Amino acid sequence: MSHLTKVKEWLSYRPDLKVVDCTIRDGGLMNNSQFDDTVVKAVYEACLEAGVDYMEIGYKASKKIFAPSQYGPWRHCNEEDVRRIIGENDTNLKIAVMADAEKTDYKTDILPCDNSVIDMIRVATYIHQLPIAMDMIKDAHDKGYQATANIMGISVAPEHELFEGLELLAESEVDVIYVVDSFGHLYGEQVRFFVQKYLEYLSDSGKTVGIHAHNNLQLAFANTIEAIAIGANMVDATIGGLGRGAGNCQMELLLGFLHNPKFNIRPILKCLQEHIEPKRAELGWGFDIPYLVTGMLNLHPQTAIEYQTSEQSKDYIGFYDTTIKNI
């Protein structure tokens, strides 16, 4: 699609573009997934009213690695916990969970889809974990779920491995393959490059390309709409941007941008005001200078997250100097 084509399409939209809410799942990285039922229910109802297509309600994480005594129910998403919130979920809103490669007892913990209110398994994987991720995708598919492959950390992945991975995924059971900017390092041009590459490798297979952005450089929303313009058709966002470190693409910005009249921003603003924004001081997500530093330098945000919760969190120069010295 050329620019000239696009400027004739200011007011149109793609009905097949799906929006995924990751508020509870990605936000759970800031509080060990310890959200009260009230909040999870409020996000569910906001998504429902807002016309969001999928809600990712948490992780299917191994209880051996993530002890239930330390992590809240949305780290494991036991069937009874999920049903306590959404009942039979007889709605158009589909439910997703994330399963991390090497951190999930998928063979035992993921029930057959017929016995579950969960609709989609999102397999998060670094490129070197792809063989196990492929097995997880097959397991999910065979159990009757939709499956995604969320290839993390692509700003530090060897491109020849990444592209070989896309060739394998093109022939797999996976439904969606995500461009995931884990480090919040990508600029618009780089997002364009990756989405175009993914589409090249995957278009013949009929698979969908997705985008999951982080806000370390205040580009989560911009990169998401750039990916949409190039052809990404599954799009992640969170209410208030709640998510790891600098957070994610804000759902309220995304729905304000999308033209499909089925989307409605007001329930999202209401949930943001009543349930998410009041948690900002405690959870502490959102853009700040330490994230700019790690994002710019293509580093994992973990050191910035730790700095944000330390006493010297406003010593930007101290963080910059230490980070530069250590690389």
Next chain:
Amino acid sequence: MSHLTKVKEWLSYRPDLKVVDCTIRDGGLMNNSQFDDTVVKAVYEACLEAGVDYMEIGYKASKKIFAPSQYGPWRHCNEEDVRRIIGENDTNLKIAVMADAEKTDYKTDILPCDNSVIDMIRVATYIHQLPIAMDMIKDAHDKGYQATANIMGISVAPEHELFEGLELLAESEVDVIYVVDSFGHLYGEQVRFFVQKYLEYLSDSGKTVGIHAHNNLQLAFANTIEAIAIGANMVDATIGGLGRGAGNCQMELLLGFLHNPKFNIRPILKCLQEHIEPKRAELGWGFDIPYLVTGMLNLHPQTAIEYQTSEQSKDYIGFYDTTIKNI
């Protein structure tokens, strides 16, 4: 320049791209331009060390309209006030001031360039004020200054008037014509549209296209780098994004993006930490949901600015409902 060309240029840069710091000028809209000399001097020195090309130190506003009893020195930029900060400014950092059409006694208040340490007059104009702006540009040019035309509010300007204005400006004495997203309404595709149009109308004249973005939709930085990719060569930013309402493109993000080794992010982070960030609570600039609402609806941010300083500032739904009702 096609995408294919650009992906071969990840590590290159355009030496002719100029960065303009507007911290004191645009930030002055949040405190009636009442910055202490210490802060103005700190911004000046940070720009100098960071390799920034221009510092816009304030407005040349009419003392009849903006009484010196109510506004600080950076609303009028008397020659002696500017010299108190920068002396003779025997540096590579050029000094700019903004002159608003219909709010400036330019014939009397702007000295001949030979008698001033100011280098550039930036004429801010709505499209319907262009005749007076053209006279201001001629006045500045005849007095020996560089001159820019900053056409504000283009997201609500009739395009046939805007394009006629560009034809006039192409034949004028102006050096730079700015795409100004006053309402913070433009998405990347729209920025691309406007910058391409400006370049079409202006490229034969050899004039430069500039970009001045606001952060109402968290796109100030993204839109700035999009404009750069299309060919904008004069680029506005402010330290910490300090500016009216949701603020501007953050200088620290911009310098982190630019590849010209003359730019240096560290002095900007230092100034941000020591002088700008400590003013956030008092001045109250930066993205928040009311700006999303006015930006999305293509409205002037004034109602959102007022709401932000009111007691109910976190009643997002209240602001959304009132705004929707009133349009």
